[in-house]
Amino acid sequence: MAExxxxxxxxxxxxxxxxxxxxxxxxxxxxxxxxxGLVEVMKTFIEIKSDVAGTFAGYSVENExxxxxxxxxxxxxx
Amino acid sequence: xxxxxxxxxxxxxxxDLGRPGFFHLGIxxxxxxxxxxxxxxxxxxGNPEGxxxxxxxxxxxEIEFGxxxxxxxxxxxxxxxxxxxPQPTWTAFPVKKGQKLGFDFxxxxxxxxxxxSGGIDTPPALGSRSTYPIGALGGIDGRAVQxxxxxxxxxxxxxxxxxxxxxxxxxxxxxPAELRVLPGLYWHRLTKEAQAGFFADDWSVAPEADxxxxxxxxxxxxxxxxxxxxxxxxxxPSNIVDGCYSYGSIQVPGGLEPIVLHRDAVxxxxxxxxxxxxxxxxxxxxxxxxxxxxxFRQVDMDQAxxxxxxxxxxxxxxxxxxx
Numbered sequence: 001m002a003e004x005x006x007x008x009x010x011x012x013x014x015x016x017x018x019x020x021x022x023x024x025x026x027x028x029x030x031x032x033x034x035x036x037g038l039v040e041v042m043k044t045f046i047e048i049k050s051d052v053a054g055t056f057a058g059y060s061v062e063n064e065x066x067x068x069x070x071x072x073x074x075x076x077x078x
Numbered sequence: 079x080x081x082x083x084x085x086x087x088x089x090x091x092x093x094d095l096g097r098p099g100f101f102h103l104g105i106x107x108x109x110x111x112x113x114x115x116x117x118x119x120x121x122x123x124g125n126p127e128g129x130x131x132x133x134x135x136x137x138x139x140e141i142e143f144g145x146x147x148x149x150x151x152x153x154x155x156x157x158x159x160x161x162x163x164p165q166p167t168w169t170a171f172p173v174k175k176g177q178k179l180g181f182d183f184x185x186x187x188x189x190x191x192x193x194x195s196g197g198i199d200t201p202p203a204l205g206s207r208s209t210y211p212i213g214a215l216g217g218i219d220g221r222a223v224q225x226x227x228x229x230x231x232x233x234x235x236x237x238x239x240x241x242x243x244x245x246x247x248x249x250x251x252x253x254p255a256e257l258r259v260l261p262g263l264y265w266h267r268l269t270k271e272a273q274a275g276f277f278a279d280d281w282s283v284a285p286e287a288d289x290x291x292x293x294x295x296x297x298x299x300x301x302x303x304x305x306x307x308x309x310x311x312x313x314x315p316s317n318i319v320d321g322c323y324s325y326g327s328i329q330v331p332g333g334l335e336p337i338v339l340h341r342d343a344v345x346x347x348x349x350x351x352x353x354x355x356x357x358x359x360x361x362x363x364x365x366x367x368x369x370x371x372x373x374f375r376q377v378d379m380d381q382a383x384x385x386x387x388x389x390x391x392x393x394x395x396x397x398x399x400x401x
Binding site for chain 2: 042
């Protein structure tokens with residue numbers, strides 16, 4: 001099990017825009033560098049990318065949740 | 079001697095204590111948002127208090143040192159590491175030529191200050207090395223640092239590592255963070271209910287908050303006293319005929335979300351300002367993360383001056399402790 005953490009505090013988004021599909025759903029393959037979400041802070045949207053490859057196990061926080069730096073955003077199997 | 083920026087973090091900029099004296103020309107005072115923290119970092123490594131350092135927001139840079147130096151990280155709890163080895167905050171530690179300074183995840187606060195013995199020695203602009211990106215002034219080419227930048231450092235006197243600012247002389251943030259407000263020129267524009275509601279409501283820091291202004295949300299919309307808008311003012315009741323803004327002044331466009339103007343703010347415009355955050359609490363704003371709960375508390379001028387005096391004494395105590 002690998003965890004993807006937020007590098008900054010801010011607001012987490014699981015989709016690029018309100019109309020867009022969520023970046024990943026459970027069971028999706030995740031490659032190194034795949035975007036799994038966005039964190040908004042200081043008028044900037046930061047793409048959260050996976051450092052490891054694996055299978056998406058789910059988001060640890062909800063869309064539009066307030067997150068802290070170092071907080072786990074999503075988990076991968078494998 | 080230089081610092082090589084391997085990765086810049088989210089927004090890392092060169093800042094000193096700013097360039098007061100040009101606000102009437104629209105050039106903001108600039109400088110560190112938490113000036114107390116920058117002063118402490120400089121004192122710990124033997125620099126003049128106003129030497130330029132790095133202001134780091136939320137996420138640390140990675141820096142390779144081109145010379146042995148003494149380093150201190152103050153302000154936010156952003157744990158420093160030298161070649162992966164954890165180092166204390168608010169304490170001077172040595173970094174050797176070729177070693178890399180990196181950081182762990184932010185634990186609390188928002189802005190960390192990195193001072194390096196000798197101080198950052200980029201060319202001053204209008205008397206300051208502070209970076210003001212909108213005006214392309216100061217720093218390196220007037221912008222935040224980027225990967226690959228070689229940041230020049232001045233000559234340093236030899237000084238011992240290990241000096242530390244005790245916890246009793248660091249300021250906590252508090253939950254909620256309390257910001258003291260002196261009502262100002264346009265306070266009368268708000269109804270009595272809105273005046274009371276502003277202080278009674280629970281606010282939190284909006285994610286848009288930056289060096290220009292800190293925005294707050296969550297309180298009730300402010301109601302204005304009815305009037306016919308004067309000639310030259312916009313139609314919204316939060317508009318005035320253009321006026322001067324001050325550092326710390328609180329504007330509320332549309333009566334919705336208060337914005338506290340900070341170091342890189344504009345110097346004037348057409349929004350009413352209900353008052354100002356007292357100078358003693360401006361450093362604290364620089365340490366507020368998005369979503370931090372905040373309460374505004376009303377004070378009078380005597381209390382504001384007393385608070386300013388207490389902050390000066392805190393700095394005096396740090397000087398005495400490190401001197």
